Amino acid sequence: xxxxxxxDSIQVTPRIITALDDSDRFVRWAAIRALGEMGPSVREExxxxxxxxxQDQDGDVRKAAAQAVARxxxx
Numbered sequence: 263x264x265x266x267x268x269x270d271s272i273q274v275t276p277r278i279i280t281a282l283d284d285s286d287r288f289v290r291w292a293a294i295r296a297l298g299e300m301g302p303s304v305r306e307e308x309x310x311x312x313x314x315x316x317q318d319q320d321g322d323v324r325k326a327a328a329q330a331v332a333r334x335x336x337x
Contacts, residue, residue, distance in 0.1 A: 276305050282311050294323065296305040298330030303335045 281293035295313055297308045312334070315327035 294326040294330050298333040
């Protein structure tokens with residue numbers, strides 16, 4: 263749901279970033295996708311952690327992180 267809200271979910275950015283440390287790979291993946299859709303307003307806060315997620319043990323999580331980083335840098 264947060265992914266669909268995009269920039270409208272800005273108020274919960276800190277909680278989404280916290281979800282990047284969740285033990286469930288799907289939670290990490292969903293948080294990454296949500297951050298990638300939020301746009302430039304979260305760039306400064308989210309990019310450092312998203313860059314770390316490029317090293318996640320799960321390939322789908324790494325792929326989502328790469329896409330989110332690219333989206334945030336382009337927006």
